[in-house]
Amino acid sequence: xxxxxxxxxxxxxxxxxxxxxxxxxxxxxxxxxxxxxxxxxxxxxxxxxxxxxxxxxxxxxxxxxxxxxxxxxxxxxxxxxxxxxxxxxxxxxxxxxxxxxxxxxxxxxxxxxxxxxxxxxxxxxxxxxxxxxxxxxxxxxxxxxxxxxxxxxxxxxxxxxxx
Amino acid sequence: xxxxxxxxxxxxxxxxxxxxxxxxxxxxxxxxxxxxxxxxxxxxxxxxxxxxxxxxxxxxxxxxxxxxxxxxxxxxxxxxxxxxxxxxxxxxxxxxxxxxxxxxxxxxxxxxxxxxxxxxxxxxxxxxxxxxxxxxxxxxxxxxxxxxxxxxxxxxxxxxxxx
DNA sequence: GGACTTCATGAGAATCATTATCAATAAGCC
DNA sequence: GGCTTATTGATAATGATTCTCATGAAGTCC
Numbered sequence: 001x002x003x004x005x006x007x008x009x010x011x012x013x014x015x016x017x018x019x020x021x022x023x024x025x026x027x028x029x030x031x032x033x034x035x036x037x038x039x040x041x042x043x044x045x046x047x048x049x050x051x052x053x054x055x056x057x058x059x060x061x062x063x064x065x066x067x068x069x070x071x072x073x074x075x076x077x078x079x080x081x082x083x084x085x086x087x088x089x090x091x092x093x094x095x096x097x098x099x100x101x102x103x104x105x106x107x108x109x110x111x112x113x114x115x116x117x118x119x120x121x122x123x124x125x126x127x128x129x130x131x132x133x134x135x136x137x138x139x140x141x142x143x144x145x146x147x148x149x150x151x152x153x154x155x156x157x158x159x160x161x162x163x
Numbered sequence: 164x165x166x167x168x169x170x171x172x173x174x175x176x177x178x179x180x181x182x183x184x185x186x187x188x189x190x191x192x193x194x195x196x197x198x199x200x201x202x203x204x205x206x207x208x209x210x211x212x213x214x215x216x217x218x219x220x221x222x223x224x225x226x227x228x229x230x231x232x233x234x235x236x237x238x239x240x241x242x243x244x245x246x247x248x249x250x251x252x253x254x255x256x257x258x259x260x261x262x263x264x265x266x267x268x269x270x271x272x273x274x275x276x277x278x279x280x281x282x283x284x285x286x287x288x289x290x291x292x293x294x295x296x297x298x299x300x301x302x303x304x305x306x307x308x309x310x311x312x313x314x315x316x317x318x319x320x321x322x323x324x325x326x
Numbered sequence: 327g328g329a330c331t332t333c334a335t336g337a338g339a340a341t342c343a344t345t346a347t348c349a350a351t352a353a354g355c356c
Numbered sequence: 357g358g359c360t361t362a363t364t365g366a367t368a369a370t371g372a373t374t375c376t377c378a379t380g381a382a383g384t385c386c
Binding site: 224225 | 363366372
Binding site: 027031065069070088 | 333334337343344
């Protein structure tokens with residue numbers, strides 16, 4: 001399969017631990033535990049590579065394919081948010097906010113803040129109707145420079161979404 | 164250099180043929196001509212690969228690196244819009260609408276409609292201020308199924324952004 | 327507790343989009 | 357026409373992600 005989602009801001013609405021997919025109860029493994037624990041401890045988005053590196057350093061040997069697989073599953077069940085970084089990587093973060101929301105991401109330190117969405121859904125639905133489109137969804141991300149980074153004058157992270 | 168932009172909805176505002184970068188007037192070559200012509204004839208987004216394939220079939224031999232380079236330049240000068248497809252490809256389309264706008268893209272046939280943005284900029288600026296962020300930009304794409312595809316019941320394009 | 331079934335994992339290779347390198351070529355200018 | 361220099365093309369390289377398949381562990385039944 002392929003990760004066909006551009007973003008999950010739209011989809012977090014369906015995060016629902018009682019969903020049928022979740023009912024398939026994945027086996028509880030040390031590796032999955034390690035990944036979820038790490039995600040739970042992170043305030044900002046991490047790429048699969050970063051997660052893998054961290055777990056390696058911690059001694060929790062988890063292979064890269066496993067990291068990808070687990071993240072994909074978590075994303076499918078709405079347990080993590082995913083965003084595309086500027087350099088074609090996918091970054092993940094445990095979903096803290098239920099319901100429809102978006103992310104305000106610092107271009108330098110990758111810190112992410114979840115923010116409730118405005119009435120974009122209504123607007124999107126209206127636009128779609130006007131053009132004869134159905135089944136609309138949307139992807140919305142906000143990028144900026146957080147207060148800390150502004151004060152520090154830190155250089156932009158090479159891995160981060162630019163501009 | 165790297166293509167660090169996640170999307171250019173934000174950036175099309177700065178499309179400005181008189182900008183200093185543009186003043187460096189790129190040389191007019193057969194290859195660039197072919198690429199621009201093709202883009203001008205397309206109503207929807209095309210990936211670099213698709214453009215390359217088409218030009219090959221037409222007999223206008225343009226190498227893939229050249230396609231990428233040209234598209235990047237066009238994107239930098241705001242002459243084309245770029246969006247990320249679901250499967251990690253970047254798709255380009257000639258920018259028809261000047262000023263700030265977004266895209267409503269059909270998941271099945273990739274047809275794209277440019278739509279003027281709502282007051283997201285104001286909202287984004289407000290949210291950013293609330294969280295101490297500066298220099299905000301945003302990425303917003305709308306996805307749906309166009310009227311034609313709905314009627315036709317066409318299967319989803321394997322290359323298109325899903326959901 | 328032990329055997330069994332089945333899913334998750336890991337190692338490695340493969341894929342695929344994109345970018346870098348560098349010599350050859352063509353555009354623009356005199 | 358000759359010169360300078362940006363552009364191109366062939367090729368290799370890069371890097372994220374996915375696939376394959378044998379191995380091992382989790383959950384279940386007895």
